[in-house]
Amino acid sequence: NAGVTQTPKFQVLKTGQSMTLQCAQDMNHEYMSWYRQDPGMGLRLIHYSVGAGITDQGEVPNGYNVSRSTTEDFPLRLLSAAPSQTSVYFCASSRQGNGYTFGSGTRLTVV
Amino acid sequence: AQKVTQAQTEISVVEKEDVTLDCVYETRDTTYYLFWYKQPPSGELVFLIRRNSFDEQNEISGRYSWNFQKSTSSFNFTITASQVVDSAVYFCAIHNPFATDSWGKLQFGAGTQVVVTP
Numbered sequence: 001n002a003g004v005t006q007t008p009k010f011q012v013l014k015t016g017q018s019m020t021l022q023c024a025q026d027m028n029h030e031y032m033s034w035y036r037q038d039p040g041m042g043l044r045l046i047h048y049s050v051g052a053g054i055t056d057q058g059e060v061p062n063g064y065n066v067s068r069s070t071t072e073d074f075p076l077r078l079l080s081a082a083p084s085q086t087s088v089y090f091c092a093s094s095r096q097g098n099g100y101t102f103g104s105g106t107r108l109t110v111v
Numbered sequence: 112a113q114k115v116t117q118a119q120t121e122i123s124v125v126e127k128e129d130v131t132l133d134c135v136y137e138t139r140d141t142t143y144y145l146f147w148y149k150q151p152p153s154g155e156l157v158f159l160i161r162r163n164s165f166d167e168q169n170e171i172s173g174r175y176s177w178n179f180q181k182s183t184s185s186f187n188f189t190i191t192a193s194q195v196v197d198s199a200v201y202f203c204a205i206h207n208p209f210a211t212d213s214w215g216k217l218q219f220g221a222g223t224q225v226v227v228t229p
Contacts, residue, residue, distance in 0.1 A: 031214065031215045032215075033215050033216075033217070035217075035219075040120070040221055041221060042115075042117075042202060042219035042220055042221040042222050043202065043217075043219040044219075045216055045217070045218075048214075048215035048216060049215065050214045050215050056215070058216065088154070090156065092217070094215075094217075096208055097144065097206050097207075097208025097214065097215070097217075098144075098161070098208065099146075099158060099161055100146070100158070100206075100217055101158070102148075102155065102156040104154070104155050105154050105155065105156075
């Protein structure tokens, strides 16, 4: 099992560019979610999904889109990158909230 | 809404000292899970423990121990005889997997940086 795989690990974007952060899990977990980590603020929930075809907003959803067409994949799209989106992004999956497995993170810099 | 407070931003200790990390949570739910995660300098998030709100028994795993007190809404974490490898950021988190408006939402505290020097 690969667990939760995030790509890319590092990315630099220019303001206004768009991109997609990829997240895939092979554990057949129902729940998947995206968090961003900023200094002194812990991890904050961006979007989450409780199953294929079902997504909802978390605490900080503005500027991000998600979709969940399969159980395995949960991509996060930045529509028009802004410097405020410079952060470390983590994807996580869980079997009905019983425990969360995190990917290794994507460090995004927007210049 | 659920909230987790980790009031200690950073704790510095010398190797072999004990260190206790505080975690205070707020929730209206009667059923919930509490978690601790470790984030070493390499950046990944490592699961340490999950505690069900029904189970207030303290737990020990090697040098790690957890004190769950529902009466004070606290879930504190102690590292005994700290080692340099314990240097990391530690996060406390809460989740209610049984409430439909909480599905998929793991609420984190701000984290506590532990620095262990030789």
